[in-house]
Amino acid sequence: MTEEMKHPLSDYLRMDRLPHIWCAGCGLGIILHSYVEAIQELSMDLDKIVTVSGIGCAGRASGYVNTDAFHTTHGRALPFATGISISRPDLKTVVISGDGDLFAIGGNHLIHAARRNVDMLVICSNNFNYGMTGAQYGPTTPLNTRTPTSPYGSIENPFNLVALVASSGATMVSRWTVYHVYHLKNAIKKGLQKKGFSFIEVISPCTTGFGRLNKQTPIEMMRQLRDNTKIMKVHPMEATIDPSTEIIIGDFVDVRKPTYGEILRELEAKAR
Amino acid sequence: MANRVLTGTRFVHGDWACAEGAISAGCGYYAAYPITPATEIAERIAQRFPVLGGKFIQFEDEIGAIASVIGASFSGLKAMTATSGPGVSLMLENIGLAVMTEAPCVIVNVMRGGPSTGQPTMGAQGDVMQCRWGMHGDVETIALAPQSVQEMYDLTVEAFNLSEAYRTPVFLLSDANIGHLYERLTIPREEELTLVDRKRPTLPPSEYLPYRADESLVPPMASFGDGYRFYSTGLTHDEKGYPDMSVETQDKLVRRLCDKIRRNTDKITMVETLMTDDCEVLVVAYGIAARSAATAVKQARERGLKAGLLRLVSLWPFPDKLLEKMAEDAKAVIVAEMNYGQLVREVERAVKPKPVRFLPKLGENPHTPGEILEAIRRIDA
Numbered sequence: 157m158t159e160e161m162k163h164p165l166s167d168y169l170r171m172d173r174l175p176h177i178w179c180a181g182c183g184l185g186i187i188l189h190s191y192v193e194a195i196q197e198l199s200m201d202l203d204k205i206v207t208v209s210g211i212g213c214a215g216r217a218s219g220y221v222n223t224d225a226f227h228t229t230h231g232r233a234l235p236f237a238t239g240i241s242i243s244r245p246d247l248k249t250v251v252i253s254g255d256g257d258l259f260a261i262g263g264n265h266l267i268h269a270a271r272r273n274v275d276m277l278v279i280c281s282n283n284f285n286y287g288m289t290g291a292q293y294g295p296t297t298p299l300n301t302r303t304p305t306s307p308y309g310s311i312e313n314p315f316n317l318v319a320l321v322a323s324s325g326a327t328m329v330s331r332w333t334v335y336h337v338y339h340l341k342n343a344i345k346k347g348l349q350k351k352g353f354s355f356i357e358v359i360s361p362c363t364t365g366f367g368r369l370n371k372q373t374p375i376e377m378m379r380q381l382r383d384n385t386k387i388m389k390v391h392p393m394e395a396t397i398d399p400s401t402e403i404i405i406g407d408f409v410d411v412r413k414p415t416y417g418e419i420l421r422e423l424e425a426k427a428r
Numbered sequence: 429m430a431n432r433v434l435t436g437t438r439f440v441h442g443d444w445a446c447a448e449g450a451i452s453a454g455c456g457y458y459a460a461y462p463i464t465p466a467t468e469i470a471e472r473i474a475q476r477f478p479v480l481g482g483k484f485i486q487f488e489d490e491i492g493a494i495a496s497v498i499g500a501s502f503s504g505l506k507a508m509t510a511t512s513g514p515g516v517s518l519m520l521e522n523i524g525l526a527v528m529t530e531a532p533c534v535i536v537n538v539m540r541g542g543p544s545t546g547q548p549t550m551g552a553q554g555d556v557m558q559c560r561w562g563m564h565g566d567v568e569t570i571a572l573a574p575q576s577v578q579e580m581y582d583l584t585v586e587a588f589n590l591s592e593a594y595r596t597p598v599f600l601l602s603d604a605n606i607g608h609l610y611e612r613l614t615i616p617r618e619e620e621l622t623l624v625d626r627k628r629p630t631l632p633p634s635e636y637l638p639y640r641a642d643e644s645l646v647p648p649m650a651s652f653g654d655g656y657r658f659y660s661t662g663l664t665h666d667e668k669g670y671p672d673m674s675v676e677t678q679d680k681l682v683r684r685l686c687d688k689i690r691r692n693t694d695k696i697t698m699v700e701t702l703m704t705d706d707c708e709v710l711v712v713a714y715g716i717a718a719r720s721a722a723t724a725v726k727q728a729r730e731r732g733l734k735a736g737l738l739r740l741v742s743l744w745p746f747p748d749k750l751l752e753k754m755a756e757d758a759k760a761v762i763v764a765e766m767n768y769g770q771l772v773r774e775v776e777r778a779v780k781p782k783p784v785r786f787l788p789k790l791g792e793n794p795h796t797p798g799e800i801l802e803a804i805r806r807i808d809a
Contacts, residue, residue, distance in 0.1 A: 170659065173670060203655040208499075219659055219671065224652040226502065227661035227671075228495060229525050235459075235492035239499025239507070240652055242483045243457055247503075247653045265495075268488040420483070427478035428430075 168192035168202065173220050178213060181367070181374030183334030183360025187281055188217050190337060191252065194344040205248045208237045210257035212288045213362075214281040217252040231262030234269045234278070241276050245417045248348060249275070255282040256294040259315055263295070270324035270353050275415040277347040277354045282317060283362035284399060291365025298399060302369060314397075317357045322392035322409050327352035329392055329409035333359040335381035336405065343407060352415050359385075359403060430479045433618040442580040442606040443510075445613045446536055447472035449584025450508050452621055455534070457483045457500035457507040459493040461515060464548040465604035466538040469510040490515035494522040494535070501531040502660070504651030506588055510536035512604075513555045514545065516562070523597050524563035525662045527685060530595040530639075530647065532626055534587045535559075537599060538607040541791060550792035551605035553715055553766040559599045560744050566682050568689035570696060571599040571744040573714040577611035583741070589624035590696065594688055595646050601743065603766070605716045605794065633657065639681075640667040645688035689745055697750060698741035703729060707736025709804050710758040712751075712775055714740040716794045717764050724800035728808075735804045743771060751778035760785060760807045764795050 163169075169192060178184045195205065202223050209218035211230035218225040224247075228236045233251045241249045251258075258266050258280050269276070285303060286292045293303040293310040296317065300309040322329045328350050332340040340358060347354040361367055361377035372380070385403045388395070395404040414422075433452045447469045450458065458473045460466070470486065477484040483500065487493040493509045500507040511519065516537050526533055539555050541547030546554075559571050570590050572583045584600055591598040629636045629648040638658040641647040650656035663671040664678045689696070702725055704710065709728070713721035718739040728735035738754050740747075751774075755761050761779050763772040764787040772786045787803055789795050 172668075202657060204653060206652045219661065222657055224657055225659045226499070226529075227659070227663065228498075229521055229662055232491060232495035232522060232525075235487065235495035236499035238485070238492075239457065239459065239496030239501075240503045242485060242496075243500045243503035243505050244653050264488050265492050268492070420478075424478045424481060 165189070165192050165196065168196055168222050169220055170222050176220055177216055179364045181361060181363035181377070182213070183283070183358070184214055184217065184281055186334040186337060187252070187279060187358050187360060188220060190341045190344055191279065192221060194341050194348055198345055198348060200248070200348065204246065205250060206240050208233045208240070208249065208251045210253040210262060212254040212257050212286065214252060214254035215257060231257055231260070231265065233257065234262060234265040237276050238269055238274050241274050242417060242420070245275065248277070250348070251276060251278045253280060254287070255280060255284070255296045255317065256286045259295045259317060266321065267324040270321050270326040270355070272416040273325055273327060273353045273413055275351055275353070275417050277344070277350070277356070279344065279356050279358060280317060281358050281360045283360050283366060285362055285366045287362045287365045291362065291369055316395070316397055318355070318392040318395050318408055321355045325353070326355045326409065327411050327413050328354035330355070330407045331357040331359070331395060331405045333381040333385060333403070333405060334361070335378055335385070346410070352413060359399070432480055433621065434615050435617045437612060437614045439610060440577060440613050441468065441608055441610050442574070442577045442602060443468035443538065443608070444472050445577045445580035446510065446584050446600070446602070447476070448615060449581040450534070450588070451476055451480065451482070452581070452615065453585045453588035454506050454623055455482065455508050455588065456505035457497065458509065459485045459487050459496045459500070460509050460511060461487050461490045461493050463512045463515050465540055465607045466510045466512050466536065468607070469536060490518040491522060494519040497533050498522065498526050498529070498531045501533050502652055506532070506592070508534040508536065510538065512538050512540045513542050513558065516555060516558060520562045524565060524567065526597040527563065527567050528662050529660045530649070531597070532591040532595050533597050534584070534591055535597055535599050536584070537601055539601060539603040547792060549604060551603035551716065551766065552790070553603060553717065554770070556601065556743060556765070556767065556770040559601065566686055568686045569599065569744045570594065570596060570689060570742070571601050572698070572742050573601045573740065574606055575715050575718050575739065576606065577609055577613050580606060581613055581615065585621065585623070589622070592624045592626045593646070594692070595626060595649060596689065601715065603715060629656065637667040638669045639665060641684060645684050645691070693745040693747060696742055696745060697747040699747070699750065700739040700741060702737040702739070704736030704738060704754060706734060708734040708759045709736070709762060709807050710755050711735060711737045711762045711764065711800060711804065712740065713737065713764045714743060714771070717766050717789065720795045720797045721764050721800050723797035724804060727797060727801050728804045733804055733808045746774045746778070748778040751775060755779040755782050758782065762787060762800065762803050762807070764789070764800050766790070766794060
C-alpha cells in the first residue's frame with residue numbers, strides 16, 4: 157500500500173482485523189470511528205489506553221482498536237475495567253459495550269462503578285435490543301415493541317440510561333446518536349480527558365434486528381435520529397427517550413468529584 | 429513503611445495466615461465480596477494493604493470481584509480473591525475466562541457445607557469437584573489443600589507461584605475448620621521465601637505474539653500499558669490473540685491450555701506420606717481430614733496393623749500414576765473426605781481394581797481418628 161492510500165486512522169485500528177463483523181447500516185462503525193478520531197485529535201499515546209468490552213456486537217469494538225484491549229465475559233467489562241483503573245491509574249481505561257451488556261446482565265456493576273466514581277470512560281451503544289442473538293427485547297426496548305421474545309409487544313418498562321447513571325453518581329453523562337457525529341466525537345474527547353466515571357450513551361440503529369422487525373429501512377432509522385432528536389441542556393431525569401417520537405440528546409452532567417483512585421491514594425498516604 | 433513480610437511466630441487463625449501468605453507472595457490486588465467463612469481474609473487484607481500500597485476493593489458481588497482480579501492481573505499485579513462455595517459458583521464463568529486468557533490469579537475457597545446456602549459457619553470438603561469441573565469446556569485446574577494454619581500461609585505463597593509459573597488460576601481449597609482454627613504460625617524471613625514471577629516478553633512489541641508459547645506451553649505475558657498493545661479475548665483465539673473459530677485453532681488452543689498443566693502433573697504434585705513403605709492399608713486424605721487420618725494410622729501401627737497415610741497436599745491435577753504406585757502393594761485403600769463422595773472417584777479410577785473403602789463425613793466435624801482406625805481394623809481383619 158502506498159503512503160497516499162493509507163487511511164488516516166489506520167495507525168489507530170488493527171488493520172489486519174478489518175473488515176469488521178457489523179451489518180450494513182449499523183451504527184457501531186461510526187462509534188468506533190468517533191472513538192479513534194477523538195484519540196487522534198487529542199494526540200493521545202496509544203500505549204496508555206486500554207479498551208475493554210463485554211459481549212455482543214458492541215463487544216467486538218475492543219478487537220479493532222490498536223490499544224491494549226480485552227474482550228471480557230458478558231456483562232463484566234466494568235469490573236474488569238475497575239481492576240485496571242485501580243491498578244494502573246496512569247492508563248486511560250475505556251469501556252465500549254452495548255445496552256444489554258451494560259444494563260441487563262452487567263447492570264449491577266454499572267451502578268456500583270458509577271457510585272464509586274471509578275476513573276473510566278464508558279461508551280454505551282444503545283440499539284434498543286440484543287442485536288447479536290437476533291433482536292430480542294432488552295432493558296432499553298420501548299414498551300409494546302415486537303421482538304422475537306416479545307411477539308405480542310414488549311410489556312416491560314425500559315430504562316432511561318442517562319437518568320440511571322447520573323443518579324448512581326457518574327460525573328459526566330451525555331447522550332448522542334450516530335447521526336450527531338461531531339457532537340459524539342466531542343463528547344468522547346471530553347470523556348477521554350475527564351477524571352472520573354464518564355458515561356456516553358450513543359443511540360445506534362440495529363438495522364438487521366430492530367429495524368427489519370419493525371419495518372424500518374436503514375435510511376429511515378438514520379432519518380429518525382435526525383428528526384426525532386432534540387438537543388437540550390436538561391437534568392438527566394428530564395432527558396426522555398422514545399425513539400418513535402422524541403429523544404432528548406445532549407451533555408447533561410459534567411461535575412468534578414474525587415475519583416475512587418484519588419480517595420484510595422489519600423487513604424494510603426494517611427495509613428502510612 | 430510497614431514490613432511486608434511479618435517474620436516471626438504467632439498464634440493466629442487460618443484466614444489471617446492466608447492473608448499474610450498472599451502479602452508475602454507479593455499480592456498487589458485483592459477483590460472480594462464478604463462471605464462466611466472467608467471474610468476474615470478480606471478484613472486482614474483491608475487492614476494491611478493501604479499501608480503497603482496494595483489495592484483492596486470490596487465488590488458488589490463475587491462475579492465483579494473475580495472479573496476485576498483478572499483485569500488487575502493483566503495490569504501486571506499479582507491478584508487474589510477469597511470466598512466460599514456459593515461465591516465460587518458465581519465466579520466460575522470468569523474463572524473460565526482466566527483459564528482461557530491465561531491470567532495468573534489465586535482463588536481461595538474456604539469451604540463450607542453445601543449445597544446452596546448449606547452450613548455457612550461449618551467446614552466441609554464438598555467443592556473439590558466444583559473447582560475441577562465447574563467451568564464449562566475442557567479445562568485443567570490446579571488446587572492445593574492446606575491442613576493447618578501454617579499451610580494456609582505456605583500454600584497461599586505456593587498458589588501464587590504456581591499461578592505465575594503456569595499462567596492459570598490456582599485454587600486454595602481450605603475449609604471453615606482451618607480458616608477459623610487458631611494455631612501457631614511461623615512466617616519466615618523475607619529472604620527465605622521463594623517467589624515466582626510470570627515470564628515477560630523478550631521480543632519487541634512488533635514481534636510479540638501474546639499467545640505463542642515455547643515448549644513450556646506457557647506464553648510470556650505482557651501487561652497493559654507496557655507498549656505491547658495486545659488484544660485478548662475469551663473467544664477461541666490464535667497466537668495473535670485474535671478470534672478464530674476454526675477447528676484447528678480450537679484444537680490447538682484447548683490442548684495447549686490443558687497440556688501445560690497435565691504434562692507437569694509430577695512437578696505440580698505435592699504429597700506427604702506417613703508409614704507407607706510397607707503398608708497393607710493405604711489411607712488417602714487431604715485437608716483437615718488428613719489430621720485425623722494421621723492419628724488413626726499411628727494408632728493402627730501401635731496395634732500392629734500395617735496402615736499408612738498418603739496425604740494429598742495438591743488435589744489437582746490428580747496424580748494418577750502416584751496413586752497407582754502407592755497402592756500397588758496394599759490390600760485395600762481407604763479414602764476419608766468431608767463430603768458424600770468426590771475425590772474417592774478419582775482414587776478408585778487410579779487404583780483399579782484395588783478395593784477402595786470410602787468414609788464420607790457430612791456436617792462440620794471431621795472424622796474422628798477412631799472412625800478411621802475402625803475402618804483400617806475391619807480391612808485388616
